[in-house]
Amino acid sequence: MQRATSGRVVVHQPAALNARLNPANGDSTNVAIRNQHKAEKNVVGYRVQVFSDRNQRTAKSEALSKERDIKEAFPDMATYVTYDAPSWRLKVGDFRTRDEASVRLAELKEMFPGYANEMIIVIDVINTEAQ
Secondary structure (H helix, E strand, O other), X not given: OEEOOOOOEEOOOOHHHHXXXXXXXXXXXXXXXXXXXXXXXXXXXXXXXXXEEOOOOOHHHHHHHHHHHHHHHOOOOOEEEEEEOOEEEXXXXXXXXXXXXXXXXHHHHHHOOOOHHHOEEEEEEEEHHHO
């Protein structure tokens, strides 16, 4: 386990283990842990938060739907769907500087004007291996 700077504990585990531990999940997505196993070096940087919601009935599916839309438009961009009680969030990218994140934020807002009001730049622990 590794302590993230936000005070959350991040557990790195293989996708197969997560699927075994959470068989009721029903889908093949590794929601809280996806893409984390790739990172060997994590540093503080920036991401674009595209979505955040506390509605337990719809938030997960909405986050995953928006993630699919973004992956279709930007297949090389890392996406991170997380659940940090009580909120589901979708963040994208691993940017070392705020300027890099701002450029991508503008592109995302242009491509997805319906999501634009929710999009913000946030400080996060980023995956430096994805760059």
